[in-house]
Amino acid sequence: MSAITDVTSLRDALRAFCAARQWQPFHTPKNLSMALIKEAAEIVEHFQWTTAEESQALTPEKKAAVADEIADVLMYLVQLADVLDIDPLAAAREKIVKNARKYPVTEPTPKGHS
Amino acid sequence: MSAITDVTSLRDALRAFCAARQWQPFHTPKNLSMALIKEAAEIVEHFQWTTAEESQALTPEKKAAVADEIADVLMYLVQLADVLDIDPLAAAREKIVKNARKYPVTEPTPKGHS
Amino acid sequence: MSAITDVTSLRDALRAFCAARQWQPFHTPKNLSMALIKEAAEIVEHFQWTTAEESQALTPEKKAAVADEIADVLMYLVQLADVLDIDPLAAAREKIVKNARKYPVTEPTPKGHS
Amino acid sequence: MSAITDVTSLRDALRAFCAARQWQPFHTPKNLSMALIKEAAEIVEHFQWTTAEESQALTPEKKAAVADEIADVLMYLVQLADVLDIDPLAAAREKIVKNARKYPVTEPTPKGHS
Numbered sequence: 001m002s003a004i005t006d007v008t009s010l011r012d013a014l015r016a017f018c019a020a021r022q023w024q025p026f027h028t029p030k031n032l033s034m035a036l037i038k039e040a041a042e043i044v045e046h047f048q049w050t051t052a053e054e055s056q057a058l059t060p061e062k063k064a065a066v067a068d069e070i071a072d073v074l075m076y077l078v079q080l081a082d083v084l085d086i087d088p089l090a091a092a093r094e095k096i097v098k099n100a101r102k103y104p105v106t107e108p109t110p111k112g113h114s
Numbered sequence: 115m116s117a118i119t120d121v122t123s124l125r126d127a128l129r130a131f132c133a134a135r136q137w138q139p140f141h142t143p144k145n146l147s148m149a150l151i152k153e154a155a156e157i158v159e160h161f162q163w164t165t166a167e168e169s170q171a172l173t174p175e176k177k178a179a180v181a182d183e184i185a186d187v188l189m190y191l192v193q194l195a196d197v198l199d200i201d202p203l204a205a206a207r208e209k210i211v212k213n214a215r216k217y218p219v220t221e222p223t224p225k226g227h228s
Numbered sequence: 229m230s231a232i233t234d235v236t237s238l239r240d241a242l243r244a245f246c247a248a249r250q251w252q253p254f255h256t257p258k259n260l261s262m263a264l265i266k267e268a269a270e271i272v273e274h275f276q277w278t279t280a281e282e283s284q285a286l287t288p289e290k291k292a293a294v295a296d297e298i299a300d301v302l303m304y305l306v307q308l309a310d311v312l313d314i315d316p317l318a319a320a321r322e323k324i325v326k327n328a329r330k331y332p333v334t335e336p337t338p339k340g341h342s
Numbered sequence: 343m344s345a346i347t348d349v350t351s352l353r354d355a356l357r358a359f360c361a362a363r364q365w366q367p368f369h370t371p372k373n374l375s376m377a378l379i380k381e382a383a384e385i386v387e388h389f390q391w392t393t394a395e396e397s398q399a400l401t402p403e404k405k406a407a408v409a410d411e412i413a414d415v416l417m418y419l420v421q422l423a424d425v426l427d428i429d430p431l432a433a434a435r436e437k438i439v440k441n442a443r444k445y446p447v448t449e450p451t452p453k454g455h456s
Binding site: 234235241249259261274275291294298301302308311312316317323327328333 | 346347348349352355356359362363370371372373375376378379382383385386388389392393394397398400405408409410412413414415416417419422423425426427428430431433434435436437438440441442445447
């Protein structure tokens with residue numbers, strides 16, 4: 001496996017990983033969206049009973065566990081984007097432009113964005 | 115805003131975006147995990163009544179809408195990782211190594227990974 | 229529609245509602261699980277930027293909006309249980325017995341149940 | 343614990359269960375919404391790699407596991423409604439009336455309700 005240094009090389013590594021295991025038939029957008037939200041929920045679980053402050057001061061063990069879940073979400077997100085032929089960084093660029101219009105800086109913005 | 119070409123420049127753009135709107139107090143890990151899963155659910159919503167096949171053949175409009183949600187998930191994920199001082203690509207690298215051990219290629223792997 | 233006074237009459241009302249609209253083919257367990265989590269996320273969205281205190285002091289409008297989402301989750305949950313021939317109240321009874329064993333009262337229980 | 347035969351007696355049993363363990367301080371609406379979606383994701387996980395058909399033909403073991411997760415979702419939903427002083431069955435009644443107006447029977451309704 002070549003080095004994973006960005007979203008593109010991560011995508012390629014995941015393609016190879018799935019191909020070697022013949023997982024592609026399972027990796028429909030529908031199924032990947034389910035796997036994605038399951039992993040997002042594992043992040044939520046780490047914070048469900050914590051205060052805001054506790055969520056900002058994780059032990060090294062907890063931090064490593066959350067990093068593991070963040071990796072899972074990123075990996076399913078990249079795979080979902082891949083099967084749909086979507087460039088996630090390009091999508092983010094466009095979304096930031098939209099958000100800048102939706103939440104202009106000049107006025108105080110009450111937090112309520114979705 | 116400088117060009118967003120990778121996860122690091124996306125992180126920096128989001129930092130600047132939030133700082134300009136004074137959103138940092140809201141961006142605790144706990145809150146960001148909630149925003150993240152809300153956006154993941156918006157992806158799920160696009161596929162909830164579709165067949166596997168339909169989920170693979172989106173109209174251009176639908177594809178653009180899903181790209182928009184993928185952007186939202188990526189952006190909250192990058193922000194969550196940032197406030198926790200986690201490198202998401204490094205986490206993905208480590209996770210792929212773990213997964214390669216968990217799902218060796220030599221034997222047929224029934225899909226059931228979490 | 230006869231009066232909805234309990235989980236059973238709610239289930240029956242939802243059966244009639246779906247039958248009248250020929251929605252049953254869409255209501256597979258897989259699809260209903262997706263619809264369920266989408267509605268759960270709409271509850272989460274109401275609380276994602278609030279403090280714990282704010283989440284306990286909703287305006288009447290906000291409370292009505294959350295009630296609406298709670299209804300959606302309950303309705304999809306009842307429908308999911310129905311298509312799987314699961315009695316949700318019986319399942320809850322069994323789960324409380326299990327939880328009582330898992331979290332005995334005699335010792336102080338640090339909150340961390342899943 | 344008295345018999346759990348409906349949503350009200352389930353609510354009362356859960357109140358007693360939490361009080362005995364001094365869990366009430368953790369059970370803010372915000373936290374309960376997170377616990378709720380985590381459990382909804384455990385249902386999703388059971389179906390993420392299955393076909394629609396497979397999701398309708400669970401083994402007894404799998405069915406019991408899903409029933410367990412359905413119980414968790416129901417229990418957190420009832421607790422969330424309780425701390426917000428919302429009657430979930432009343433909310434469902436109102437929502438069905440709304441939905442009947444939104445999706446009238448007379449015309450064919452393409453499935454796309456949220």
